[in-house]
Amino acid sequence: MDFGTYQTLLVEQRDEALLVTINQPASMNALAAAVVEDLHALTGVLADLGTDANWPVRGVIITGAGEKSFVAGANIVEMNTMDPAAALAYGKRMHEVTLRLEALPVPVIAAVNGFALGGGCELAMACDFLYASENASFGQPEVSLGLVPGFGGSVRLQQRVGIGMARELIYTGRRIKSAEALRIGLVNRVLEDPEALLEAALATVAEIASKAPTAVANVKDAINEIAGLNVVDGLEAEARSFVKAFETEDSVVGRAAFVAKTAPAFPGR
Incomplete structure (x- = not known):
């Protein structure tokens, strides 16, 4: 099936899984407006497939290109040119993306290698579960810029790790490594390297594909x-x-x- 062609995304079917790679390694896959629009378009295509589970794939895996980053965060250079109305529209657009991911009738797995900060952490948390490589790191550093989470972090982080831990991570802007993220329940599994990470995500989709x-x-x-x-x-x-x-x-x-x-x-x- 044709899932569309995108400027900033690589989309390919791997057996039962649809692998979506945010392909902007030069910017560490930051969520620039073009990336957000591509994610919005892709999730729109997926949403239009319906909710009867009669899908061409049995799971979606989201990852980032390159060795350094899943998604480093929002694009702060672009945000610096926005007025409040444009910033609100930017955040609302990502809200639509994350809500569509949660509504898909198949599981969505975030395969996180490298940085998952700010908007990257928020995108990952909109997935059903998170797998991380040993070099992955997570955080909501918005307060360091005089900002607050805008893509769902205030909601989903406390759902994942509890309100006390969410408050500590958001108030401090602290960055944590994958081992700590596993300990507090933010991620489900930690794998040795990006290859093992992708293999584990594909294996989980294959396992789920054997179920009703x-x-x-x-x-x-x-x-x-x-x-x-x-x-x-x-x-x-x-x-x-x-x-x-x-x-x-x-x-x-x-x-x-x-x-x-x-x-x-x-x-x-």
Whole structure:
């Protein structure tokens, strides 16, 4: 399938995965306006594929080109020429990108090598989970510039690591390495190098691809909804998700295969 051609992105299908590489290594893949617009266009293409999990790929991997950086942050040179209205539009555009990533019916993995600072950390946190190389580093350094997170960091960092740790990292602008990010729950796995990082992300997509497509899409949607609810409301949302899954053809096939002790061939419906 043709996912489009982009000035700042490399997009290629790797078996069950769609690999999206932010390809601006000279600027350490900073989120310049052109990059944001390409990400917005690509996520629009993906959103238009629908939400029935009948996708040409079973996962999306986002990474950055070069050895130094996943995404070094927003483009501060460009931001320095913006007035408040333009800055707000810039931030809102990235909000649309990150919300689209969260709404996709397949998992999105951030494969982080090198810097994931400011907007880079925020883009990574909009993915379902983060894998990092040993040389990766994370942070929200906006206060050092008299700014605050503008692409979702104030929301998603506390969801990932808790409000106390999020406050400390945002107030100080501190940068942390991948080992510390793993300890506090910001990243899921730390791999030795970029090659191992990509291999691990592809292997996870392949593992997920063996599961029922509708179930994965359904539970991703449910987890996103439940994240902002109390226990009682969360259980109600889970119950709705369970019934929705139970009614799918994938569930019929999966349960029958379990009883028959055979491997299920999920139809994706």
